[in-house]
Amino acid sequence: MSKLPKTIHLLMADDDADDRQMTREALEESRVLNDIGFVEDGEQLMDYLHQRGRYARGAQRPDLILLDLNMPRKDGREALAEIKGDPALRQIPVVILTTSKAEEDIFRSYDLGVNSYVTKPVTFQGLVEVMRGLGCYWVQLVQLPPEHGENRK
16 A cells, blocks of 8 residues: 655745746646745744744744745845754755855855755746655655654644
C-alpha cells in the first residue's frame, strides 16, 4: 500500500506581486501538493512567524520558507539572520529564491544558515522546473523535524 503524498505549508516572502503570482502558478503547473502563503517583506515575514499584528490570530507555522533577498523594510538577509538566530524558528528550512547571482550573496546566505540558494529562472517554464525540483526534494524526499508537516499539532 502506497502512502499518500504529503502536503507542506510554504511561506514565500517576496515584494514583487508578479513573482508571487508566477510562483503560485508554477507550483500548480508542477503539480506540487502544497499550501502556500505570501508576505511582502522581511517585517511581515517576522510578524507572521511570531504571530504578531495582522498574523496574531494563529498563522500556520511554515514547513518551508521561500525567501527573496531584495525586499523593502527588512531584506531577506536580515530576516534570514533573525530566523536562524532564533531557537524557536531556526529549524524551519529556508530556501533563498532570488534574482541575485552575486557570490557575496551566496556565501553570506550560507554563512547565515540558509538551506538552499536558488536563482530565479527568467522563464515561466524554468520556474515550473524549479518548483518541481523543490517539491520533489522538500515534499517527497526530506524528513522534516517532528514539529513540521504531518506531525505538527
